[in-house]
Amino acid sequence: MKFVIAPDSFKGGLTAKEAATAMATGIRRVFPDAEYALVPMADGGEGxxxxxxxxxxxxxxxxxxxxxxxxxxxxxxxxxxxxxxxxxxxxxxxxxxxxxxxxxxxxxxxxxxxxxxxxxxxxxxxxxxxxxxxxxxxxxxxxxxxxxxxxxxxxxxxxxxxxxxxxxxxxxxxxxxxxxxxxxxxxxxxxxxxxxxxxxxxxxxxxxxxxxxxxxxxxxxxxxxxxxxxxxxxxxxxxxxxxxxxxxxxxxxxxxxxxxxxxxxxxxIDIVVEYSGLKQQAADADFVFTGEGGIDFQTQYGKTPYGVAQATKSVAPHAPVVVLAGNVGKGVDVLYRRDAIDAIFCTVAGAKPLPQAIADGAHDVAQTAENVARMIAALRG
Incomplete structure (x- = not known):
């Protein structure tokens, strides 16, 4: 089984590389023998x-x-x-x-x-x-x-x-x-x-x-x-x-x-997809994980999670794309399309002040990734 992990940064908290590492850490608790490709991403802005x-x-x-x-x-x-x-x-x-x-x-x-x-x-x-x-x-x-x-x-x-x-x-x-x-x-x-x-x-x-x-x-x-x-x-x-x-x-x-x-x-996002080699890594993926600090209806306009989803679906159409985000905002239902995102999960564990949520970012991202992985394992029997 292969997981491609390609998030953007969680602004103010995790770099894209740190976010990818946290996701991989959580998934490995469930699938320690899987193959992992970590591809830090961005959309042309900060990071x-x-x-x-x-x-x-x-x-x-x-x-x-x-x-x-x-x-x-x-x-x-x-x-x-x-x-x-x-x-x-x-x-x-x-x-x-x-x-x-x-x-x-x-x-x-x-x-x-x-x-x-x-x-x-x-x-x-x-x-x-x-x-x-x-x-x-x-x-x-x-x-x-x-x-x-x-x-x-x-x-x-x-x-x-x-x-x-x-x-x-x-x-x-x-x-x-x-x-x-x-x-x-x-x-x-x-x-x-x-x-x-x-x-x-x-x-x-x-x-x-x-x-x-x-x-x-x-x-x-x-x-x-x-x-x-x-x-x-x-x-x-x-x-x-x-x-x-x-x-x-x-x-x-x-x-x-x-x-x-x-x-x-x-x-x-298209430039980063090309230079990061994302499509080559995703061609044989079973699951794709992406994300960033916040996601809402505007994500469809060139933001990293949507760009990652479209890029990976073009080479691995049957690989589900899972988004982890610190904040899930309005209108995310428009992102659920056949050629894009399959599931979105909020990573923040419980109500907490923003500074604490940022400080807990790596832990919460890893925990959410683990929970999603356990669901995958249960569904696969």
Whole structure:
């Protein structure tokens, strides 16, 4: 009997690898002689670097880069086991965790550090970069990232623009002559499920700006600045990015990547499925266990458990997919489909405060996995 165990992290508690180990620990109490394949997963957001490094026996690296407020921060990125693929989370350099209620200001925050992480990866001689772009503190259209990789964004006086989305209102010329030449030989995959355009009522500023501290006046300022940025890029470079799907991801970083690199967008979970080798591991599976900290109706929109279920069902259609989650929210009935999830179990043992539930995570996940395994054993006779 073979169990494939492919969870995401349980946010704030267990990494994906720790969650997989806890599930395997519980199941082994019932089936000690079974075969186990542990495949830590992610969906392109937080935990993607760690999951892909764990899944491929890669390594974690660090670099000192520019944070969203212009201060130095230490950011972690990954080099996968093939030695030729880097994986970056933009949030490691430009994330919302670097600001608070007193410092957040999307008029001035920058993605410059994300560009520095790209350059750090290029320095390792990689031929491919996977870039997860969730969790940003920025709304600068990827302008900071562009400047870090050698793009010059100048005003009418020929001066380089300062950091931040508001400064884009003064953009006059785009100069790509000093773009890092190493980018020409590197494939860049953007891991994102965001399809918002750059500007407008569903654009980066209107939808995501308030989450980063933007007032209504700031939203209007930023949306106008990004619109001007898109107009200049269109006039001087060709791409029309104002309404391009995904251009609004991470405060417009999607647009900057589309304009200034040879980047392509893909669903985060699909990228992780491919690079983790999940389908190959699942081809002869008897049971698949997955999960994450919380699950609800939104899980069907690119979240790890649903992606794992669809990927494994495509190669092992008769292998039941079991989800373990710390919180089971509303509307999970939509996840019960023939080509997806078969059963969902909450792992939290009894009513307890959130900090205690997090502290008990490994124990409770293992206990729930054991209980499910005992049910499997009873049904198999």
């Amino acid at each position: 993607t670097v760690q999951s892909l490094v764990d899944a491929t026996d890669g390594q974690l690296l660090t670099a000192t880069v520019t944070g969203p407020l212009g201060d130095p921060v230490t950011a972690t990125y990954g080099l996968l086991g093939d030695g030729k693929t880097a994986v970056i989370e933009m949030a490691a350099a430009s994330g919302i965790q670097f600001v608070d209620d007193t410092t957040h200001n999307p008029l001035v925050t920058t993605t410059y550090g994300t560009g520095e992480l790209i350059r750090a990866a290029l320095g390792k001689g990689v031929s491919k970069i996977i870039l997860g772009i969730g969790g940003s503190a920025t709304n600068d259209g990827g302008a900071g990232m562009a400047q870090a990789i050698g793009i010059h964004l100048r005003d009418a006086r020929g001066q380089e623009l300062p950091y931040g989305g508001a400064a884009l209102a003064n953009l006059a010329t785009v100069d790509v002559s000093e773009r890092d030449p190493r980018l020409a030989d590197v494939e860049l995959l953007i891991a994102s499920d965001v399809t918002n355009p750059l500007v407008g009522d569903t654009g980066a500023s209107a939808v995501f700006g308030p989450q980063k501290g933007a007032t209504p006046d700031m939203v209007a300022t930023l949306d106008a600045a990004l619109g001007h940025y898109a107009d200049v890029i269109h006039a001087q470079m060709g791409p029309d990015l104002a309404q391009a799907p995904g251009a609004g991801a991470a405060g417009g970083l999607g647009a900057g990547l589309m304009a200034f690199t040879h980047a392509t967008m893909a669903h985060g």
